[in-house]
């Protein structure tokens with residue numbers, strides 16, 4: 001009698017899994033999932049007073065049946081402490097088949113690949129771990145059973161995030177699509193030249209409110225009607241200009257441009273090499289406004305250009321992120337903090353509220369921070385309103 005291959009595989013798997021905990025001496029074991037961390041996480045101090053780890057766990061289902069994720073625990077393997085536990089509902093928002101943002105589900109089909117986009121706020125008072133691993137509980141269709149596997153070991157980067165000065169001048173800047181649970185930047189995992197890159201992991205799209213809390217007044221199709229349009233963009237640190245362009249025209253606000261070539265995504269832009277393997281990308285600058293050229297040395301606070309709406313942009317804003325290489329897309333996104341700023345309010349109504357304000361001119365729904373909080377050496381989190389020091 002011929003036994004189908006999948007039955008043999010399932011039986012082998014069942015035997016491996018039913019043999020219980022990992023054998024003494026860490027002998028090799030077959031596993032139904034293969035896991036890899038895209039880039040080791042940093043510990044990032046946020047404007048909420050907490051420390052955050054933001055990273056991605058890539059998983060491949062190597063079985064011939066569905067894998068349904070039930071639980072994921074992030075564990076410090078050295079202390080055995082559990083840093084976070086994600087249940088079915090949260091996994092359904094974070095397991096992303098094919099790394100295709102917006103297609104989240106907690107079921108991986110046979111032989112399918114997914115990325116779990118993770119945001120782990122560290123428990124207060126707990127020392128930052130030197131390493132992490134993941135205990136994943138999933139139901140495997142091939143054996144019709146639930147199993148728990150330990151996968152995805154990684155070191156945690158012990159270097160603190162780079163400290164930056166203000167990228168803009170004045171008050172009322174809204175930190176759009178920021179860390180850590182908005183998805184447009186944090187999940188912008190791109191396959192470029194055969195490798196995954198998440199350059200925008202900690203990117204912020206800066207816009208500006210006026211005294212009525214609107215982002216735009218008048219016709220929303222006119223770039224200059226957005227309050228941030230034309231505002232000076234500043235060097236956040238001493239550095240050298242290692243990439244730039246200045247020849248693109250503004251897009252009409254309201255929609256992202258179609259069929260934009262990849263090399264026009266950042267519009268008019270500047271990349272600054274600020275040393276220690278850190279590069280700062282400033283994107284979507286106003287046509288003709290870039291004041292620096294390739295090879296120029298700039299000082300912190302020096303003007304680089306003005307905010308515009310060039311490239312892959314649907315409303316004037318400054319896209320800013322820090323990365324580990326010159327390419328704004330084909331590099332790894334690094335965290336950063338600003339040395340001083342004040343948060344007078346936060347848009348707790350979320351991205352939808354921000355998008356509506358950008359598209360229609362409605363005011364942001366802001367929750368004031370009373371008194372306004374002046375913060376040092378932290379990352380402004382998503383939808384914070386930021387006043388820069390005078």
Ligand SMILES: [Zn+2]
Nearest residue numbers: 203204205319
């Ligand atoms: Zn952006």
